[in-house]
Amino acid sequence: MPEYTFRMMGLPPKQGTKKIAIPAKATCGDAKKLVRRQYKISDRLVIQLVFKGHPIRDREVFSKFLDKMKYNAKKDTITVISQQAGGR
Amino acid sequence: MAEETEAFRYARHLLLEGWDQEALRNSSVMVVGVGALGCEIAKNLALAGVGTMHLVDMDIIEMSNLSRQLLFRESDTGRYKAAVAAEWIANANPDVEVIPHEGKFQDLPIEVYEDLDLILGGLDSFEARFQLNELAWRLGKVYIDSAATGFKGNVQVIVPPGVENVAERTACLKCFYPIPPADGAAAAACTVPGHARTRDHCIIKGEEAFIKAHGKREEYSVEDLEIIAGLAHDASVDSPHTDEWTFTAPEVENLLMNKLPSVITVNAVVASLQSHEALKVLHRIKGRDIGPPMDPTYIEYSSQYGILTPVEIEIDPACQSCSRTAGDELPLASWTLGGLLDAIDGMGVPAEKALITRTSDGAVVSNFGKGDVEADLAGVGVRSGDGLRISYKVDGERTSIEVTVKEGEG
Numbered sequence: 249m250p251e252y253t254f255r256m257m258g259l260p261p262k263q264g265t266k267k268i269a270i271p272a273k274a275t276c277g278d279a280k281k282l283v284r285r286q287y288k289i290s291d292r293l294v295i296q297l298v299f300k301g302h303p304i305r306d307r308e309v310f311s312k313f314l315d316k317m318k319y320n321a322k323k324d325t326i327t328v329i330s331q332q333a334g335g336r
Numbered sequence: 337m338a339e340e341t342e343a344f345r346y347a348r349h350l351l352l353e354g355w356d357q358e359a360l361r362n363s364s365v366m367v368v369g370v371g372a373l374g375c376e377i378a379k380n381l382a383l384a385g386v387g388t389m390h391l392v393d394m395d396i397i398e399m400s401n402l403s404r405q406l407l408f409r410e411s412d413t414g415r416y417k418a419a420v421a422a423e424w425i426a427n428a429n430p431d432v433e434v435i436p437h438e439g440k441f442q443d444l445p446i447e448v449y450e451d452l453d454l455i456l457g458g459l460d461s462f463e464a465r466f467q468l469n470e471l472a473w474r475l476g477k478v479y480i481d482s483a484a485t486g487f488k489g490n491v492q493v494i495v496p497p498g499v500e501n502v503a504e505r506t507a508c509l510k511c512f513y514p515i516p517p518a519d520g521a522a523a524a525a526c527t528v529p530g531h532a533r534t535r536d537h538c539i540i541k542g543e544e545a546f547i548k549a550h551g552k553r554e555e556y557s558v559e560d561l562e563i564i565a566g567l568a569h570d571a572s573v574d575s576p577h578t579d580e581w582t583f584t585a586p587e588v589e590n591l592l593m594n595k596l597p598s599v600i601t602v603n604a605v606v607a608s609l610q611s612h613e614a615l616k617v618l619h620r621i622k623g624r625d626i627g628p629p630m631d632p633t634y635i636e637y638s639s640q641y642g643i644l645t646p647v648e649i650e651i652d653p654a655c656q657s658c659s660r661t662a663g664d665e666l667p668l669a670s671w672t673l674g675g676l677l678d679a680i681d682g683m684g685v686p687a688e689k690a691l692i693t694r695t696s697d698g699a700v701v702s703n704f705g706k707g708d709v710e711a712d713l714a715g716v717g718v719r720s721g722d723g724l725r726i727s728y729k730v731d732g733e734r735t736s737i738e739v740t741v742k743e744g745e746g
Contacts, residue, residue, distance in 0.1 A: 257645045258488050258638030275674075275709065292485060292596070294462070296513060301650035303512055307674035307709045329636065329647060332485035332596060333462065 250311060254297075255325040256287050265325065270310050277306035283328055294333040299326050342431065346385055352626065357385055359622035361431065364388035365614065366448075366455045368441045368468055370417040371395070372404040372598050373458030373482055376607030377614075379407065381456075382425040382432045384615060389425065390448065392437040393417040400586070404600040442467060446475075453621050454478040456614055458607070460596060462513075469494060469509035470657045478502060478617050481509050482610045486597040487639045489606035492649075493613050493629045496658070501620045506633045507649040510657035515681045531575035535568075538581060539591050542568030556592065561585035564592070602639045609635060654744035656682035666724075666739040673702060674709030676718075676741065685728055685737070695723030695738055713741075 249269040256264040268286050270279045280295055289295055297304045304313050304326075314326075343350075346357045363386050367378050370393040378391060397405075397412045397420060407424040408417070418436035425434045437444060441464075449455075455472045457479065459465050465481055472479035472494065479494045492512070497505040532538045545567040546560065547553075553560060565583040572581040589595060619626045632646040653659055654669035656679065666683070668675040677687040688705030694717065701716050701724060718724070720743045727736040 257636045257647065258641065258643055260641055260643070290486075294513070298647065298649070301648040303514065303649070303652070305514055305669060305674075305678050307678050308670070309710060312710075327647060329490075331488075331490050331636075332460065332483045 250321075252310075252314070252319070252321070253325045254283060254286075254328050256328040257330075272311045274310050275306060276304040276308045276310050276313065279304075279310040280306070287328065289328075289330055292333055293330040295328060295330045297326055297328060299324070345429075345431075349385070354619065354624060354626040356619060356622065356624040359619055359624045360385045360615070361387040362622065363453045363618040364390075364451050365618070366390040366392060366441075366452050367458065368392045368455060369458035369460070369464075370405075370407075370421045371401070371458055371460065372600065372603040373484060373607045373610070374417075374456075375405040375407045375421060376604050377456050377458055377611050378421055378425060379428070380608060380611035381614060382429045382434070384611075385429065385431060386614075386618065387431070388433045388435070388451075390435045390437060390452070391418045391421050391425075392439070392441045392444070393421075394439050400589075400595070404598055404603055406600075441471075449475050449477065452477055454480065454614060454617055456610060457481045458610075459483075465509060466513075466657070472496070473508055473658050478621075479509075480610050480613050480617070482606050484598065484603050484606045487599070487602055488637060489602050490634065490636045491606060491610045491613065491630075492634045493617070494633070495617075495629065499621070501623060502617055503620075503629045503631070505651070506629075507651045508655060508658040510682065511652035511655045511659075512634065512649050514652065514655070514678060531577055532571045533575070533577045535572075535581060535583070535587075536591055538568040538571040538575070538578065539564065539583065539588050541571035542566075542583070542588070543592055545570070556589065558585055561588045561592075564588045599639075602637070605637050605639070609637070654679060659744070665742050667742045667744040668713075669744045671713050671720075671743060672709065673707050673711045673713065673716075676713060676724075677702065677705055677709065679741075680726060683739075685726055690726050690728040693725050693727070694718065695725050 249271055251267045251269045254266050254268055266286055268282055299317055349355050349357055365386055367374050370391050395417050397408045397415055397417055399413055401408055407421045412420045416438040418438050422434045422436035425432055455477050457465055457468050469479055473496045476496050476498055478499055481492045483490055494508050495503045495506045532541050542564040546564045562585050565585055565588045568583040572578045613629055616627045617629055632648040634647045634649050636645045654667045666679050668679050680687040692702040693700050701718055723738055723740050725736050725738050
């Protein structure tokens with residue numbers, strides 16, 4: 249299963265950088281679930297995965313999108329951004 | 337004499353290179369949401385000398401607001417936030433013309449927006465933030481969005497095309513989040529089968545017992561919350577997985593009413609970043625310059641580690657808010673079934689509950705979101721410029737809209 253490097257915003261580089269295996273056919277929505285679990289992100293927060301400034305759409309096949317964007321496993325990272333998902 | 341007083345009031349500003357107090361006095365802003373962020377923004381811009389300020393909020397002041405919202409006092413509980421904030425500002429800086437609106441921004445007449453130079457959002461609902469983003473974009477107003485929860489927050493500066501002197505067009509909120517997350521009380525909507533295992537489970541069990549005995553409520557009174565707290569205690573006693581726990585009304589309210597964790601220090605930092613971006617944009621709109629809007633246009637603040645992180649966000653050529661070219665055109669980011677469903681979700685229509693057919697012959701394109709998301713739309717006979725009918729139910733009533741699909745640019 250291919251591994252990708254993720255960087256969670258708001259954490260220092262050591263804690264914020266993780267390699268996470270994402271199945272080749274997984275959509276970005278599926279990838280988000282795996283990322284959420286790995287970083288233990290609260291359900292109160294909505295997350296977005298951003299690569300080279302492009303938020304990845306949930307139904308996009310994750311590996312295909314990154315291939316299209318010429319993801320380089322040796323040097324590139326995918327940014328994980330979380331913010332409030334709405335509440336009162 | 338009044339002029340002299342004013343000169344002294346803003347004396348330290350005059351030392352700032354490029355600062356123009358006159359430009360700010362002639363500026364008009366709207367602060368939407370006068371909560372933890374909005375109070376800070378309104379205070380900052382009022383003390384800085386922004387001439388006209390509209391404050392919009394439909395809520396009334398509650399005790400739990402007082403730990404973060406400095407414009408309010410205990411004696412103000414039960415009053416409208418917009419009105420009380422306006423009184424505070426009028427006292428703090430009589431130079432500011434402050435106009436409170438005690439209601440929803442969506443209900444304001446369009447004329448209110450016309451004279452504004454920019455709009456600042458301090459909203460807690462994602463859906464409302466999307467609506468404000470789209471409204472500002474359509475009106476050609478700069479919108480500065482913010483959000484804060486727990487120990488983190490973020491600011492995004494959104495500049496539509498044609499705002500002179502400010503910056504090039506930027507990505508909008510919906511470029512970043514094409515599909516709105518679900519708002520509302522997620523916890524309250526769920527049920528817990530079997531015995532409770534956590535404090536949250538006990539509260540949900542308590543609410544279930546309350547509803548059985550008293551019926552469903554839109555809002556809970558303090559007395560209701562105390563009853564539920566007692567029932568949550570009973571649930572903990574009944575469960576073999578928990579100790580005998582006690583609960584308080586505020587803890588019950590936090591969970592059932594989906595209250596956000598919030599602390600004044602984080603709100604103050606986020607609101608200060610947002611307010612200063614507003615001051616820069618206002619100067620630029622008036623042909624003056626104290627710096628450009630931040631670039632990248634999105635910044636995140638994490639208080640736990642004291643980290644500010646700017647994030648580049650590209651314009652989405654298929655964005656349903658800022659890249660829709662005309663009326664009912666629906667640009668797609670990818671010419672696949674997934675691209676079509678995403679675009680429909682982005683319109684606020686639940687694609688997985690919609691029947692999508694070709695307008696010309698009624699052929700089914702997507703049956704309630706089923707099918708291979710990677711399938712090429714050409715394979716089901718859909719070409720750029722074709723009309724599609726999207727049928728779905730709203731509150732049990734079937735409705736339909738028609739759109740013309742286009743390949744996204746860029």
